[in-house]
Amino acid sequence: MNTSAHAFLSVLVSHGIDRIFQVPGESYIGLLDAVADFPQIDLVTCRHEAGAGFMACADGRLTRRPGVFMVSRGPGASNASIAIHTAQQDAIPLILVVGQVPHKDLRREAFQEIDYRAMYGSVVKWVFEVTAAEQMAEVAYKAVRMATQGTPGPVVISVPEDLQQQPVPQVSWRAQAHDPLRPSASGLARVRSLLSSAQRPLIIAGGAFDAPGGREALLAFAQAWQVPVCLAFRRHDIFPNSHPLFVGDLGLANPGDQLATLHSSDLILALGTRLDDVTSQNFSFPSYPQPAQALVHCYPDPRVVGLHFAAEVGLACQPQALVEELTPHPDVRLLSSRTQWAQALRQTHERIAAWPQRQADDGVRFFEVVRHLKALAPDDLRVCLDAGTFAAPVYRHFGFDFPQRLMAPLSGAMGYGTPAAVATALREPQHPVVCMVGDGGFMMTGNEMILAVQRQLPIVFILANNGSYASIRIHQERAYPARHLGTDLFNPDFATLAQGFGMVVEKIEREDQIAGALERALHARVPYFMEVKTSLKVTLPQA
Numbered sequence: 001m002n003t004s005a006h007a008f009l010s011v012l013v014s015h016g017i018d019r020i021f022q023v024p025g026e027s028y029i030g031l032l033d034a035v036a037d038f039p040q041i042d043l044v045t046c047r048h049e050a051g052a053g054f055m056a057c058a059d060g061r062l063t064r065r066p067g068v069f070m071v072s073r074g075p076g077a078s079n080a081s082i083a084i085h086t087a088q089q090d091a092i093p094l095i096l097v098v099g100q101v102p103h104k105d106l107r108r109e110a111f112q113e114i115d116y117r118a119m120y121g122s123v124v125k126w127v128f129e130v131t132a133a134e135q136m137a138e139v140a141y142k143a144v145r146m147a148t149q150g151t152p153g154p155v156v157i158s159v160p161e162d163l164q165q166q167p168v169p170q171v172s173w174r175a176q177a178h179d180p181l182r183p184s185a186s187g188l189a190r191v192r193s194l195l196s197s198a199q200r201p202l203i204i205a206g207g208a209f210d211a212p213g214g215r216e217a218l219l220a221f222a223q224a225w226q227v228p229v230c231l232a233f234r235r236h237d238i239f240p241n242s243h244p245l246f247v248g249d250l251g252l253a254n255p256g257d258q259l260a261t262l263h264s265s266d267l268i269l270a271l272g273t274r275l276d277d278v279t280s281q282n283f284s285f286p287s288y289p290q291p292a293q294a295l296v297h298c299y300p301d302p303r304v305v306g307l308h309f310a311a312e313v314g315l316a317c318q319p320q321a322l323v324e325e326l327t328p329h330p331d332v333r334l335l336s337s338r339t340q341w342a343q344a345l346r347q348t349h350e351r352i353a354a355w356p357q358r359q360a361d362d363g364v365r366f367f368e369v370v371r372h373l374k375a376l377a378p379d380d381l382r383v384c385l386d387a388g389t390f391a392a393p394v395y396r397h398f399g400f401d402f403p404q405r406l407m408a409p410l411s412g413a414m415g416y417g418t419p420a421a422v423a424t425a426l427r428e429p430q431h432p433v434v435c436m437v438g439d440g441g442f443m444m445t446g447n448e449m450i451l452a453v454q455r456q457l458p459i460v461f462i463l464a465n466n467g468s469y470a471s472i473r474i475h476q477e478r479a480y481p482a483r484h485l486g487t488d489l490f491n492p493d494f495a496t497l498a499q500g501f502g503m504v505v506e507k508i509e510r511e512d513q514i515a516g517a518l519e520r521a522l523h524a525r526v527p528y529f530m531e532v533k534t535s536l537k538v539t540l541p542q543a
């Protein structure tokens with residue numbers, strides 16, 4: 001077949017795309033029909049565009065190829081927007097394909113029409129509306145390139161329904177491998193010199209190391225130069241958390257004394273991180289915009305390097321290439337003060353990461369679930385998290401060592417956990433997957449569990465049911481003590497619901513039930529649902 005839809009899909013396939021998530025719509029049945037001629041594409045039919053989009057985000061993150069999802073115009077595209085935002089905040093390559101009204105009706109406010117350039121303009125890297133069937137191959141190529149180059153991110157392709165199955169000349173595209181961006185010789189020399197003389201250097205490492213060999217290269221570099229490593233927001237799986245040089249992550253709740261010590265570093269190597277809002281502690285670490293210490297900023301996108309913080313050395317290249325060039329280092333005598341510095345930071349981290357003791361009488365303390373999971377966790381566990389305060393013990397106390405992986409939205413989007421777990425299990429069936437989600441976030445998506453049952457994906461879903469949008473309740477208790485409105489939840493019987501989906505179900509109401517239930521769930525190798533009656537009080541600020 002040689003239609004514009006086939007040209008589009010064949011270019012995607014030539015770039016390794018082998019899965020498309022979708023919710024159908026009459027506006028793109030031409031594209032959908034053509035998928036039948038590409039048996040190498042796994043078409044995943046979803047129940048809501050947000051879930052389809054979150055699945056594509058997780059898939060894009062794991063493969064580093066664009067996650068692809070297709071939705072219908074207007075309503076479908078509106079539902080999809082949360083995933084677009086997440087891909088942007090999380091720097092994930094993503095392609096959204098939207099069916100559009102016939103091209104003669106464009107900009108007439110036709111039925112379900114939206115101008116996607118206006119709608120998505122500020123959140124995506126590129127929006128393109130096809131105006132001629134012959135553009136379809138070229139557009140697919142550019143979409144892949146735009147989504148993956150520089151800072152990875154979302155692109156949106158709008159395809160009028162009448163341009164989807166037009167005859168076009170046959171195309172033959174090959175994926176082009178680009179050389180990684182390498183550091184300049186002068187940049188390398190300057191970093192080497194700074195590294196040799198620093199007494200209190202610190203690495204802040206981010207998501208750009210999430211590539212084959214990236215983590216290993218970072219580890220070798222940090223060890224060779226004896227530089228402690230702090231991880232960027234929710235990038236816990238970039239460096240082994242049990243390593244003596246791991247000194248914590250920069251997140252939403254770093255204690256003041258830890259930050260004060262980090263501020264006293266005399267060299268910061270910000271590698272593969274955008275130094276975003278949360279990582280930089282709301283643009284205060286390092287000091288903004290002129291850091292107190294020398295800053296080396298390395299990221300594979302010149303628009304990002306030195307954007308918020310004035311870097312002494314700015315390197316628009318792959319951080320992996322940089323650290324590989326610098327390892328092993330020529331015989332530099334490392335200052336003994338460096339070891340003491342790293343040890344002091346590590347001690348602070350260990351104090352922060354120690355399991356909490358706080359008592360509660362209103363349900364299971366969720367950190368106990370996380371503690372037991374840590375004890376039982378397989379070496380290659382994938383932990384998929386929704387947004388909510390139930391997840392705080394994972395970020396703070398769990399400790400990831402590769403090949404374990406953390407899949408959590410940097411955007412803080414509720415509803416991410418369940419679809420991300422399904423996409424992770426689809427992509428990596430050889431690894432165990434655990435999904436943790438609150439009773440709020442679970443009902444923002446959650447329907448994706450049916451895919452786990454349909455495809456028999458052995459995901460362990462753990463629902464923390466505290467009857468509250470507790471993260472927000474915590475903010476309320478701080479800002480308006482003892483007054484809370486709009487954060488209590490009236491819940492359905494989740495266990496019965498999950499049973500209806502065809503899951504194996506367990507309810508945890510006491511802490512002595514946790515270990516056995518987790519063991520059963522992890523060994524069952526079937527879709528498993530655990531509802532935990534979770535303490536709310538233990539998460540609220542102490543009076």
Ligand SMILES: Cc1ncc(C[n+]2csc(CCOP(=O)(O)OP(=O)(O)O)c2C)c(N)n1
Binds near residue numbers: 390391412415468
């Ligand atoms: C889509 C979306 N809507 C609203 C929010 C704001 N928000 C952040 S956490 C949260 C509550 C989460 O509640 P739940 O899932 O029950 O987890 P808990 O905090 O109770 O552990 C809300 C409403 C958000 N981050 N994302």
